[in-house]
Amino acid sequence: MHPTLFMALRTLHLLSMALWVGGPVVAALGARKSLMTGGDVARDRVRWVVSVTPLFVVSALLTVGSGIGLILGLGGLSAVRRSVLVGAALAIAALPVGGVMNQPALMKLKAHFESGGSAGEAAPVITRFLLAHWIEQTLRFAALFLMAVPF
Numbered sequence: 774m775h776p777t778l779f780m781a782l783r784t785l786h787l788l789s790m791a792l793w794v795g796g797p798v799v800a801a802l803g804a805r806k807s808l809m810t811g812g813d814v815a816r817d818r819v820r821w822v823v824s825v826t827p828l829f830v831v832s833a834l835l836t837v838g839s840g841i842g843l844i845l846g847l848g849g850l851s852a853v854r855r856s857v858l859v860g861a862a863l864a865i866a867a868l869p870v871g872g873v874m875n876q877p878a879l880m881k882l883k884a885h886f887e888s889g890g891s892a893g894e895a896a897p898v899i900t901r902f903l904l905a906h907w908i909e910q911t912l913r914f915a916a917l918f919l920m921a922v923p924f
């Protein structure tokens with residue numbers, strides 16, 4: 774692979790992973806408090822999280838896509854450090870957690886608060902949503918550690 778293309782892929786990888794790792798940290802700041810307040814505060818918070826979620830989905834796809842490009846550029850799986858491959862597997866494992874656990878909980882919260890439901894009734898869904906968030910974050914930070922530290 775041409776060195777300029779490899780450098781471009783690496784830059785794309787670093788930019789997209791920064792958004793994929795850092796964005797949800799910001800989105801979750803104070804989320805439990807806002808959601809447990811209920812009413813307009815919870816509804817607006819959920820709407821905001823829903824509105825920024827596509828950014829995280831795009832950054833996830835760009836991270837995985839550029840990561841695959843980097844593997845090809847380095848000469849295939851056998852040419853890549855094992856810790857990078859483990860990190861890639863952990864990062865990819867975060868995708869189904871988002872799709873199966875996080876997103877449905879978020880949609881349920883949106884419907885619940887938009888129909889005037891109380892925070893008390895939503896508590897188990899809030900817990901599931903935040904648990905999914907922390908599982909995803911743990912996987913992403915583990916990937917960051919494994920890729921950034923040269924074992």
Ligand code: HEM
Pocket residue numbers: 786787790793794836837838839840841843844847853854857860861862864865912913914916917920921922
């Ligand atoms: C949360 C997800 C991810 C994070 C935070 C992340 C982070 C990083 C970082 C910081 C580097 C630069 C390492 C260095 O230059 O020393 C890197 C390189 C790399 N990443 Fe990722 N990455 C993620 C996901 C992925 C995925 C899903 C793949 C593969 C499908 C992948 C494949 C690679 C490859 C092949 C390299 C180059 C390794 C090398 O030059 O030795 N990454 N990643």
